[in-house]
Amino acid sequence: MTDDLKRLGRTTQTIHAGQHVDPATGAVAPPIVQSSTFAFADCAQGAARFAGEADGYIYTRMGNPTIARLEEAVATLEGGAQGLATGSGMAALCTVAFALLNQGDHLVGTSSVYGPSRVVMERDFSRFGVQSTFVDTSDLEALRAAIRPNTRIVFVETPANPTIVLTDLAAAAEIAHSAGAVLLVDNTFASPILQRPLELGADVVMHSMTKFINGHTDVVAGMIVPRDQAMRRRIKPVHSYLGACMDPHQAWLALRGFKTLALRVRAAQDNARIVAAYLEAHPKVEWVRYPGLASHPQHELAGRQMDGPGSLISFEVKGGVEAGAALLNSVKVMTLAVSLGGVETLIQHPSSMTHAAMKRDDRIAAGITDGLVRVSIGCEDVEDLIADFDRAFAAV
Numbered sequence: 001m002t003d004d005l006k007r008l009g010r011t012t013q014t015i016h017a018g019q020h021v022d023p024a025t026g027a028v029a030p031p032i033v034q035s036s037t038f039a040f041a042d043c044a045q046g047a048a049r050f051a052g053e054a055d056g057y058i059y060t061r062m063g064n065p066t067i068a069r070l071e072e073a074v075a076t077l078e079g080g081a082q083g084l085a086t087g088s089g090m091a092a093l094c095t096v097a098f099a100l101l102n103q104g105d106h107l108v109g110t111s112s113v114y115g116p117s118r119v120v121m122e123r124d125f126s127r128f129g130v131q132s133t134f135v136d137t138s139d140l141e142a143l144r145a146a147i148r149p150n151t152r153i154v155f156v157e158t159p160a161n162p163t164i165v166l167t168d169l170a171a172a173a174e175i176a177h178s179a180g181a182v183l184l185v186d187n188t189f190a191s192p193i194l195q196r197p198l199e200l201g202a203d204v205v206m207h208s209m210t211k212f213i214n215g216h217t218d219v220v221a222g223m224i225v226p227r228d229q230a231m232r233r234r235i236k237p238v239h240s241y242l243g244a245c246m247d248p249h250q251a252w253l254a255l256r257g258f259k260t261l262a263l264r265v266r267a268a269q270d271n272a273r274i275v276a277a278y279l280e281a282h283p284k285v286e287w288v289r290y291p292g293l294a295s296h297p298q299h300e301l302a303g304r305q306m307d308g309p310g311s312l313i314s315f316e317v318k319g320g321v322e323a324g325a326a327l328l329n330s331v332k333v334m335t336l337a338v339s340l341g342g343v344e345t346l347i348q349h350p351s352s353m354t355h356a357a358m359k360r361d362d363r364i365a366a367g368i369t370d371g372l373v374r375v376s377i378g379c380e381d382v383e384d385l386i387a388d389f390d391r392a393f394a395a396v
C-alpha cells in the first residue's frame with residue numbers, strides 16, 4: 001500500500017488499491033495465482049521464509065499473491081494493516097474470537113448482530129468456556145454495565161442487522177479500552193466507503209465480503225483488518241492454523257467486485273434515500289428505520305460517524321407478519337432472498353429467516369419484531385423499484 005494512494009479519494013482507492021501491473025507479463029488485471037504451494041530457490045530460502053526472515057510465499061493457506069492484493073485493497077480503504085482474507089464472514093469472526101479470547105474470557109456484543117454471529121458465541125464458543133453478553137450497544141450505559149473484569153472483546157455491529165440501529169463507535173472504543181478490551185467492529189453494512197471504524201478507535205474490523213465488497217451475489221467471503229502490525233501478529237497464526245483461508249479464485253472475484261464498490265454503494269444509497277421517503281409516506285407502512293431519515297433515532301450520529309446512510313432499510317407493514325408476507329410474495333423486480341449489498345434489491349423477513357435461530361424473547365428484546373421486513377436496495381432504476389413496491393402493496 002503506497003503512501004500516495006492513502007491521499008487519494010475513495011473511488012480512486014477502490015480502483016487502484018492492490019492493483020499493480022504484473023511484473024512478469026504486464027497484465028493489467030491481476031493474475032489468478034491458482035497454486036497451493038510455492039517453490040523455494042534453495043533450502044536456505046525455504047528456512048528463511050518459514051522463520052519469517054524473508055518475504056515470499058510458502059503455501060496458500062498461509063498467504064498467496066492474489067489473496068494478498070485483496071488484503072491490501074480492503075486494508076487501504078479501512079486504514080489498517082494488511083488484511084487477513086477468510087472463506088466467509090463467519091470465518092472472519094470465528095478467527096478473531098479464537099485468536100483473542102481464552103477460556104474464561106468474556107465478550108460483550110450488540111444484541112441485534114447478524115444472527116449467526118450471536119449464535120456461534122452463545123452456542124459454540126461457550127463450549128470452550130467463553131462467556132458472552134449481548135446488549136443494546138446503542139445505549140452506552142447498557143454497554144458500560146455489561147463489561148466484566150474478564151471482558152476482552154467488545155463486538156459492535158453498526159448499523160446493526162436488521163434493526164438498523166447505530167452504535168457510537170468512538171464512545172464504544174473508549175469504553176472497551178478503559179476496560180482493557182479490544183473493539184471489534186463488523187463493518188459489513190456500511191462498507192469502508194461509508195464508515196471507517198479504525199479511524200474512530202476500533203482495533204479490528206471484520207467484513208462479510210459476500211455483501212457490499214464483492215457486491216455481485218456470487219461469492220461468499222470474509223476479511224479481517226487489524227489496526228496495526230501488532231494486532232495482525234496476534235491474529236495471523238490462528239488464521240493460518242484454523243484453516244479459515246480463502247481460495248485465490250474467490251479472492252480474484254472479490255477484487256473484481258471491489259473495484260466498483262464506491263460506485264455501487266453510492267448508486268444504491270441514492271435509490272435507498274428515495275425508497276425510504278416513499279415508504280415513510282406510505283399509508284400501509286407502520287414505521288420505517290433508515291439513518292438518512294430525520295425520524296431515525298440516531299440520525300445525528302449517522303451524520304457524524306458515517307459518510308452516508310447506506311442502502312439498508314427496515315420497515316413494518318401495517319397488519320404485521322401476514323401483511324408483510326403478502327408484500328414479500330408479490331414483488332417482481334425485487335428478489336425474496338436473504339443477504340444484502342449486491343447490485344440487485346433483496347427483500348427478506350428476518351424473524352422467519354436470518355434471525356430464526358435466535359430465541360424469540362431475545363429477538364424481540366433486540367428490536368427484531370415479528371413483522372419487520374428488511375430490504376437491501378440495489379442499483380436498479382429507482383422508478384422500477386417504486387413501481388414494484390406499488391404493485392406489491394396493492395396485494396396487501
Ligand SMILES: *Cc1c(COP(=O)(O)O)cnc(C)c1O
Nearest residue numbers: 088089090114161188208210221
Ligand atoms: C452476512 C453477514 C455475516 C456473515 O458473513 P458470511 O459471509 O455469510 O459468512 C456477518 N455479519 C454481517 C453483518 C452479515 O451481514
